[in-house]
Amino acid sequence: MKVLFVCLANTCRSPMAEAVFKHLILKNHLTNWKTDSAGLRDWNVGLRAQGRAQELLQQHGLKSEHITRVITVDDFYYFDFIFGMDESNITELQLIAEKLEPPAPCQIQYLGSYLNREEDKIIKDPYFSQGMASFHTAYLQIRESCERFVEQYRPEA
Known part of the structure; x- marks a missing residue:
């Protein structure tokens, strides 16, 4: 199983999701699962995750070593699932995928x-918020989403 997390600039939500998912892979001994994250814009390429995202991960015993990058065409063929965080992420990912020949086998979700709660389907970008409250909200949504995904797709022991 290969999973890619995508947000606008790969600096907050997607690196947090990648760190959470890496933790779940280790915790559940899913040795053949892989994960990464990417952005739709190149604003932060080559940088680490945003400071508040790193601080929040640290509060939960996690860390991100991720260096920000932009999604590539190859990602659509390599990853089984590509997760966007909001409507604009999903729309842009679908527009890219529609142009690919041959069609990419990944699932964009x-x-x-x-x-399974409509009010939590969108994981809002916390970047422009003041303080940490929006980062906490995004983290909780990400953590629970990742846990449910793993529960649904992990092989039975």
Whole structure:
């Protein structure tokens, strides 16, 4: 299983999701599962995750070593699932995928769709918020979504 998390600039939500998912892979001994994250814009390429995202991960015993990058065409063929965080992410991912020949086999989905609560389907971008409250909200949505995804797709022991 190969999973890619995507947000606008690969600096907050997607690196947090990648860190959470890496933790779940280790915790559940899913040795053949892989994960990464990417952005739709190149604003932060080569940088680490945003400071508040790293701080929040650290509060939960996690960390991100991720260096930001932009999604590539190859990602659509390599990953089984590509998760966007909001409507604009999903729309842009679908527009890219529609142009690919041959069609890419990946599934493009909202990460928040695994919460089965319409009000939590969108994981809002916390970047422009003041303080940490929006980062906490995004983290909780990401963590629960990732946990539910793993529960649904992990092989039975």
